[in-house]
Amino acid sequence: MRIDKFLKVSRLIKRRSVANEACDGERISVNGRQVKASYQVKVGDVIEIAYGQRTLRVEVTAVTENATKEAAAAMYKELP
Numbered sequence: 001m002r003i004d005k006f007l008k009v010s011r012l013i014k015r016r017s018v019a020n021e022a023c024d025g026e027r028i029s030v031n032g033r034q035v036k037a038s039y040q041v042k043v044g045d046v047i048e049i050a051y052g053q054r055t056l057r058v059e060v061t062a063v064t065e066n067a068t069k070e071a072a073a074a075m076y077k078e079l080p
Contacts, residue, residue: 001063003028003047004037009067010075012049012058022049046079 001009007019007028022028023037027050030039041047045060058076067075 001041001065002037003030003035003039003041006041006060006063006075007047007049009064009072011067011069011072012047012056012076027051047076 004016004019004023007013007022008016013019013022019028020037023035023039026034028035029048030041030045032046041060041063043060043063047058047060049056049058057079059079060076062075064071064075
């Protein structure tokens, strides 16, 4: 699954277009590397999202095409 779609389905970012812009703006990195929106997410990847002054680090635990609100939270786990 593309990272822009993963961010939307997992509800880390509300809209896919916003996720796409975040990738273009180099605010998304996976395993320490800046990635484009077309990057294919795999289980075990560590995603860092820069929100202004704050950075969110999560590890991918599952990749599913659709997810309910409850299932979306199970797609990743937050890292310190």
